[in-house]
Amino acid sequence: MTLDANQILALAxxxxxxxxxxxxxxxxxxxxxxxxxxxxxxxxxxxxxxxYRTQIDLGGPAFKCTCPSRKFPCKHxxxxxxxxxxxxxxxxxxxxxxxxxxxxxxxxxxxDKKADKAAAIEASPEAAAAAAAQARKRExxxxxxxxxxxxxxxxxxxxxxxPGLLGxxxxxxxxxxxxxxxxxxxxxxxxxxxxxPA
Numbered sequence: 051m052t053l054d055a056n057q058i059l060a061l062a063x064x065x066x067x068x069x070x071x072x073x074x075x076x077x078x079x080x081x082x083x084x085x086x087x088x089x090x091x092x093x094x095x096x097x098x099x100x101x102y103r104t105q106i107d108l109g110g111p112a113f114k115c116t117c118p119s120r121k122f123p124c125k126h127x128x129x130x131x132x133x134x135x136x137x138x139x140x141x142x143x144x145x146x147x148x149x150x151x152x153x154x155x156x157x158x159x160x161x162d163k164k165a166d167k168a169a170a171i172e173a174s175p176e177a178a179a180a181a182a183a184q185a186r187k188r189e190x191x192x193x194x195x196x197x198x199x200x201x202x203x204x205x206x207x208x209x210x211x212x213p214g215l216l217g218x219x220x221x222x223x224x225x226x227x228x229x230x231x232x233x234x235x236x237x238x239x240x241x242x243x244x245x246x247p248a
Contacts, residue, residue, distance in 0.1 A: 071128025
């Protein structure tokens with residue numbers, strides 16, 4: 051798949067990533083650039099000693115990078131793709147490094163398994179029914195969590211309103227945030243709210 055610069059920037063998770071990726075789209079930032087019919091790859095020197103290995107599956111496109119960023123695609127993936135769009139001559143045809151081949155093969159295996167599973171469900175009424183039942187079970191579990199959260203919120207609001215909202219500022223800050231403390235699935239301790247005498 052061949053994309054132009056605007057299409058590549060549209061893949062950015064946020065404007066900051068688009069800007070950072072554009073700044074990395076220069077040959078001086080990269081080494082060991084290469085391409086095949088299936089992928090692009092290169093190494094970008096970051097703040098660490100070891101360069102980040104960045105690779106792009108052109109069939110997606112899909113991105114992978116060894117940098118610690120949790121954004122997808124990261125600025126290195128965007129920079130590599132933008133560099134290819136601007137200067138394709140830098141990406142000579144080459145044999146894929148093992149780290150690129152392994153990633154592509156892993157992606158293909160996962161895609162094949164997903165396709166096989168979908169085909170099996172489509173071909174077997176029993177499998178389709180089982181998949182539907184699992185989906186319903188997940189949905190019911192999610193709805194139960196939402197309902198429990200709403201009940202807890204209602205209880206908290208009732209306890210807050212019982213002595214009157216004017217007394218809210220006199221209470222410790224922790225009591226006002228107790229409803230949001232801890233993960234949704236973790237049990238939370240309900241604090242008794244003292245009732246001030248009239």
